[in-house]
Amino acid sequence: MNIIVDAGGLSCPQPVLMTLNKIKEIKKGEILIKVDTDTSKENVSRAAQSQGWEIADVQENEGGYQIAIKKN
DSSP, X not given: OXXXXXXXXXXXXXXXXXXXXXXXXXXXXXXXXXXXXXXXXXXXXHHHHHTTOEEEEEEEETTXXXXXXXXX
């Protein structure tokens, strides 16, 4: 997975908008989104699912969260 949306340090709605823009750009595949708050994690996950993308993995790290989404 080499498509990364780095939204660390940004507050909503920027992480959601960045994710939706990338989803529209690539249409299918895998994207890794980096966010740093619970709110951003939840909002990005909901936005991706609303576009038909699956939440493949969510990992918590010291800087926040990494959300892996995919669509075949």
